[in-house]
Amino acid sequence: MIILIDNGHGFDTKGKCSPDGKYQEWAWAREMAAMIVHEMKGRGYDARLLVPEKEDILLKVRTKRVNTVCDAYGKENVVVVSIHSNANSADKKWHDGEWSGFVAEVSLNASQKSKTLADCIWARAIEAGLKGNRAVVDKPGKRFIRQDLAICRDTKCPAVLTESAFHDTREGVKLLTGSKQRIMLAHVEGIIDYMNYLKDYDNYVNSMKP
Numbered sequence: 001m002i003i004l005i006d007n008g009h010g011f012d013t014k015g016k017c018s019p020d021g022k023y024q025e026w027a028w029a030r031e032m033a034a035m036i037v038h039e040m041k042g043r044g045y046d047a048r049l050l051v052p053e054k055e056d057i058l059l060k061v062r063t064k065r066v067n068t069v070c071d072a073y074g075k076e077n078v079v080v081v082s083i084h085s086n087a088n089s090a091d092k093k094w095h096d097g098e099w100s101g102f103v104a105e106v107s108l109n110a111s112q113k114s115k116t117l118a119d120c121i122w123a124r125a126i127e128a129g130l131k132g133n134r135a136v137v138d139k140p141g142k143r144f145i146r147q148d149l150a151i152c153r154d155t156k157c158p159a160v161l162t163e164s165a166f167h168d169t170r171e172g173v174k175l176l177t178g179s180k181q182r183i184m185l186a187h188v189e190g191i192i193d194y195m196n197y198l199k200d201y202d203n204y205v206n207s208m209k210p
Contacts, residue, residue, distance in 0.1 A: 010055040101132020121187055
């Protein structure tokens, strides 16, 4: 399995930051993506950064990169996870006491494998204490939110976009900056859970063959 980690946004994407400007989503997403890739490589998995550049890369370019890997190795052997942080509003004000917490999102046309991948990652995030009031889904097999997301919609392989916390709340910024290891491990363990699920399913199917 090839794990592609997409670090959302670039330094030239304006407005994706905390109201005081101290937290920048593009910088955090790149650091988090690099941490996930490093951890997965250390465990022997083929994990790769989708966007090594610092500038923002067009979504059509990102999806093309994913699909090129799918064409080379088979879409069933690739997954992509896009790393982001969330916001209640774009009004550049703090929204303490409003939405909080982790979510895993899939496209409106998501495959069952995409939904399962999202469910696995979200379950690990809840286990890691990242659940907030936005994490309203807490039913095994159903922990995902459907959105019209190009990185998930236009890619051939299972694809998930995660929002680890809200960067327009002070508690969210504290979580994003102070709990990087927990957030990283939630992604890593969730992806591994998904791959183990696929292995178990394949073994079950093979055992049923005459």
